[in-house]
Amino acid sequence: xxxxxxxxxxxxxxxxxxxxxxxxxxxxxxxxxxxxxxxxxxxxxxxxxxxxxxxxxxxxxxxxxxxxxx
Amino acid sequence: xxxxxxxxxxxxxxxxxxxxxxxxxxxxxxxxxxxxxxxxxxxxxxxxxxxxxxxxxxxxxxxxxxxxxxxxxxxxxxxxxxxxxxxxxxxxxxxxxxxxxxxxxxxxxxxxxxxxxxxxxxxxxxxxxxxxxxxxxxxxxxxxxxxxxxxxxxxxxxxxxxxxxxxxxxxxxxxxxxxxxxxxxxxxxxxxxxxxxxxxxxxxxxxxxxxxxxxxxxxxxxxxxxxxxxxxxxxxxxxxxxxxxxxxxxxxxxxxxxxxxxxxxxxxxxxxxxxxxxxxxxxxxxxxxxxxxxxxxxxxxxxxxxxxxxxxxxxxxxxxxxxxxxxxxx
Amino acid sequence: xxxxxxxxxxxxxxxxxxxxxxxxxxxxxxxxxxxxxxxxxxxxxxxxxxxxxxxxxxxxxxxxxxxxxxxxxxxxxxxxxxxxxxxxxxxxxxxxxxxxxxxxxxxxxxxxxxxxxxxxxxxxxxxxxxxxxxxxxxxxxxxxxxxxxxxxxxxxxxxxxxxxxxxxxxxxxxxxxxxxxxxxxxxxxxxxxxxxxxxxxxxxxxxxxxxxxxxxxxxxxx
Numbered sequence: 001x002x003x004x005x006x007x008x009x010x011x012x013x014x015x016x017x018x019x020x021x022x023x024x025x026x027x028x029x030x031x032x033x034x035x036x037x038x039x040x041x042x043x044x045x046x047x048x049x050x051x052x053x054x055x056x057x058x059x060x061x062x063x064x065x066x067x068x069x070x
Numbered sequence: 071x072x073x074x075x076x077x078x079x080x081x082x083x084x085x086x087x088x089x090x091x092x093x094x095x096x097x098x099x100x101x102x103x104x105x106x107x108x109x110x111x112x113x114x115x116x117x118x119x120x121x122x123x124x125x126x127x128x129x130x131x132x133x134x135x136x137x138x139x140x141x142x143x144x145x146x147x148x149x150x151x152x153x154x155x156x157x158x159x160x161x162x163x164x165x166x167x168x169x170x171x172x173x174x175x176x177x178x179x180x181x182x183x184x185x186x187x188x189x190x191x192x193x194x195x196x197x198x199x200x201x202x203x204x205x206x207x208x209x210x211x212x213x214x215x216x217x218x219x220x221x222x223x224x225x226x227x228x229x230x231x232x233x234x235x236x237x238x239x240x241x242x243x244x245x246x247x248x249x250x251x252x253x254x255x256x257x258x259x260x261x262x263x264x265x266x267x268x269x270x271x272x273x274x275x276x277x278x279x280x281x282x283x284x285x286x287x288x289x290x291x292x293x294x295x296x297x298x299x300x301x302x303x304x305x306x307x308x309x310x311x312x313x314x315x316x317x318x319x320x321x322x323x324x325x326x327x328x329x330x331x332x333x334x335x336x337x338x339x340x341x342x343x344x345x346x347x348x349x350x351x352x353x354x355x356x357x358x359x360x361x362x363x364x365x366x367x368x369x370x371x372x373x374x375x376x377x378x379x380x381x382x383x384x385x386x387x388x389x390x391x392x393x394x395x396x397x398x399x400x
Numbered sequence: 401x402x403x404x405x406x407x408x409x410x411x412x413x414x415x416x417x418x419x420x421x422x423x424x425x426x427x428x429x430x431x432x433x434x435x436x437x438x439x440x441x442x443x444x445x446x447x448x449x450x451x452x453x454x455x456x457x458x459x460x461x462x463x464x465x466x467x468x469x470x471x472x473x474x475x476x477x478x479x480x481x482x483x484x485x486x487x488x489x490x491x492x493x494x495x496x497x498x499x500x501x502x503x504x505x506x507x508x509x510x511x512x513x514x515x516x517x518x519x520x521x522x523x524x525x526x527x528x529x530x531x532x533x534x535x536x537x538x539x540x541x542x543x544x545x546x547x548x549x550x551x552x553x554x555x556x557x558x559x560x561x562x563x564x565x566x567x568x569x570x571x572x573x574x575x576x577x578x579x580x581x582x583x584x585x586x587x588x589x590x591x592x593x594x595x596x597x598x599x600x601x602x603x604x605x606x607x608x609x610x611x612x613x614x615x616x617x618x619x620x621x622x
Contacts, residue, residue: 035213038278039091042217042271046224049267053384060391067398243618291576298569305565310556319552322615326548327570329611333604334573 079379086373090219093369097121098207099175102168106180107131109159114179116170118149119207129153129170130193133181134163139193160185171196205365210279217275219369223377224268225293230378231261231385232300236328239321251317252396254324255307256388258300260381265297288339295334299327405486409494427466431510434458439517451522452583455514456538459507460575463542466506467499468563470547471554483620492616496547496609503539511535522586530585530594537601538578544608545571551619574604 101117116129129140129151140153151170161184165177205215235257241250272293273283284290306323310316417424438454446454482491511532515523523531546567553563581597 035211035278036216038214038275039216039220041274042220043087043091045270045274046220046267049263049270053263057387057391060395064391064394064398067395243615291572295569295572302565302569306552306556306562309562315555318618319556322548322619323552323566326611326615329607330545330570330573333607338573338577338600 075379076383079376079383082372082376083380086219086369086376089369090216090373093365094204095120095213095215096204096207097173099168099170099173099178102175102178105178106182107155107157107166108182109157111154111156113152113154114168115150115152116168116175118151118170118173119212120149120204121170121173122148123151123170124148126196127151127171128194128196129168131155131157131166131179132169132174133161133166134187136162136188136190137193138188139191157183158188159183160188162187203365214275214278215366217271218366219373221268221271221275222370223374224264224271226374227377227381228261228264228268228296231257231264231381232296232328232331234382234385235261236324239324242317242321243325246314246317248313248317249393251313251320252392253389254321255304256392257385258303258324260385260388262297262300262304263384264381265293265300269293269297292335292339296331299331303327402487402490405490406494406497409486409490410498413494413498423469427462427506428509430465431458431462431506432513434461435510435513435517442518446518446522448522448586449583451518452579452586454518455511456575456579456582458514459510459535459538460542460571462506462510463503463539463546463571464560464564464567466502467543467546467550468553468560470495470499470550472550488617488620489613491620492547492551492612493609496544496612499543499547500540503543504536507535507539508532525588526586527588527591530591530598531582533598534578534582534585534601537598537605538574538582541574541578541601541605541608542571544605544612545574548608548612548616548619551616555619574601574608577601577604 097118097120099116099121100119103115103117104112107114114131123145125145127143127145129143131138138155138157140155143151143153145151161181164181164184166179166181168175168178208215235254238250238254238257241247242254272290276285276290277283303320303323307316307320310319435458438458442450442454546563549563549567549570553560553566556562577597577600581594581601584594584597
C-alpha cells in the first residue's frame with residue numbers, strides 16, 4: 001500500500017514541479033498548456049473505470065469456470 | 071457477420087479519441103502586456119496560443135473602431151511578439167483591443183489620455199492565411215475543450231443503457247420473462263458504471279473550469295438524482311426474494327422512475343429556466359449556436375456512437391455471463 | 401373502472417380512517433413537533449429563502465410519514481379480497497385521490513402551524529393565493545408520486561425504509577419545481593410569470609397519476 005501511495009505522491013509532485021518550472025508566461029496567464037492535464041486526467045479516469053469493470057468481469061467468469069470444473 | 075457493430079464501435083472510438091486528442095486548437099491571443107497604455111511610444115508584448123507568428127505579421131490597436139498601426143514589430147517566436155506603437159492622445163474608449171493578423175484580444179489595454187477621437191489610420195491587411203481544421207479556442211476552456219469528446223459521451227451511453235433497461239422492463243410486464251428482467255438489471259448496472267465515470271470526469275473538469283468539484287447546477291443535480299434512482303432500483307431488487315415478484319416490482323419502479331427522470335432531466339430545467347453553467351441551459355449559449363460548432367460535431371457524434379456501442383458490448387457480455395451463471399446454478 | 405366503484409372505495413378509505421383516528425393524530429403530532437423543533441432551533445427571524453426551504457422539508461417528511469401507511473395498513477388477504485371485487489385501476493385512482501386530499505389538508509394545517517410558530521412576516525408581502533395554490537399542488541404531487549411507491553414498498557414486504565429510498569429521488573423533480581414556484585409566490589411575483597410553474601406542476605401531477613394508473617394493475621398480479 002505504501003509503495004503505490006508514494007509513487008502517486010511522486011507523480012503529483014513532479015506534475016506540480018513541471019508546472020512551476022514552466023516558462024513564466026504560462027504562470028502569468030494561467031491559460032497555456034496546463035489545461036491539457038485535465039484532459040489527461042479525464043481519459044485516465046475512463047480507462048481506469050473500464051479497467052476495473054474488466055477486472056470484475058474477469059473474476060466473475062473465473063468463478064464460473066471454477067464452478068464448472070467442480 | 072454478426073459482430074460488425076463491435077468493430078464499428080471500437081473503430082469509431084479509436085478514430086474519435088485520436089482526433090479528439092490530436093486536432094490542434096484554433097490559434098488565439100491569450101496575453102498582452104503591459105495592460106495599460108498612455109499617449110507616447112509604448113512596447114506591447116503579445117502572447118499567442120498555437121499561433122504561427124512570422125515576419126509578415128500585422129499588428130494594430132483598435133479603439134472604438136479607430137485603428138493605430140504598429141510602427142515596428144519584433145517576432146520573438148511563433149507565439150510571442152513585441153510591437154511598438156506611438157499612441158496618439160485623444161482615443162475615445164477606455165479599453166483598447168489588440169489585433170494580430172485575424173485574431174483579436176478584446177479589451178486588452180486600459181487606455182489613458184482620453185479625448186474625442188483620432189484620425190483612424192488604415193493598417194495593412196493581413197494576407198489571409200489558410201485556415202486548418204481546428205477545435206475552437208474558448209477562453210477558460212482552452213485545451214480542456216477536448217474533454218467534450220470523453221466526458222459527455224458517458225452520459226449519452228448511460229441514458230441509452232437506461233433506455234434499454236426500460237424497454238426490457240416493459241417487456242417484463244407483458245411477458246413475465248425472467249430473462250428480460252435479467253437484461254433490464256444488467257443494463258442498469260452497466261449504466262451505473264458510466265454514471266460513475268461521468269460524475270468523476272465531470273468533477274475533474276468542473277474543478278479545472280469552474281473552480282469547484284461540485285456546483286449546484288441543473289445538470290449535476292440531474293446526474294445525482296439519476297444515480298440515486300438506480301441505486302434505489304438495485305436496493306429494491308435486493309429486498310425481494312421471490313424472482314417473479316422481484317421482476318415485476320423492479321420493472322414497475324424502473325418505468326415509473328425513467329419517465330420521471332426524463333421529465334427531470336429534459337423538461338424541468340426548461341420550465342424553471344434555472345441558470346446553468348453547462349451550455350444549452352438558462353443564461354448560457356446553447357451548443358447549437360456557439361459552442362458545439364461543426365468542427366467539434368464532426369468528432370463528437372462518432373465519439374458518442376463509439377461509446378454507446380462499447381456500452382452495449384459491455385452490457386451484452388454482462389448479460390451472457392449472468393445467463394451462464396443461471397444455467398449452471400440450475 | 402366505474403365512478404361508483406371509486407366512490408365506494410373512497411367511502412371505504414374515509415371509514416377506515418375514521419376508525420383509526422390515532423393515525424391522523426399521529427400525523428398531526430408529527431408536523432407540530434417537527435415545526436416546534438425548527439422553532440426552537442432557529443429562534444427568531446428567518447430569511448425568506450430559508451423559511452420556504454424549511455417549510456418544504458417539513459412537508460416532504462410529513463408526506464412520507466403520512467403516505468407510508470397507504471398500502472401498508474391492510475394485510476395481503478384483505479387486499480386480495482378487495483381486488484377480486486373491484487378493478488385495480490379503481491383502487492389506485494381512489495387511493496391517489498384520497499391521499500391527495502389527505503395531503504392537501506395536512507399541507508394546509510402544516511402551513512398554519514408553521515406560520516404561527518415561525519412568523520408571518522414572510523407572508524406579508526407574499527401573493528397568498530399563489531402560495532396556497534403551490535402548497536396544494538405540491539401536496540397533491542407528493543401524494544401522486546408516493547402512492548405508487550408506497551404500493552411497491554408494501555408489495556416488497558419492506559416497510560418505510562424502502563419507501564424513503566425509492567421515493568426520495570422521485571419526488572425531487574416535483575420538490576424543486578414547487579419550491580421555486582412557492583419562492584416566487586412569496587416574493588409576490590405576478591401570475592404571468594408564475595403560471596408556467598403552476599402549469600408544469602399540474603403537468604407533473606397528471607403524468608404521475610396516469611403512470612400509476614397504467615402500472616398499478618401489473619403490481620397487483622401475483
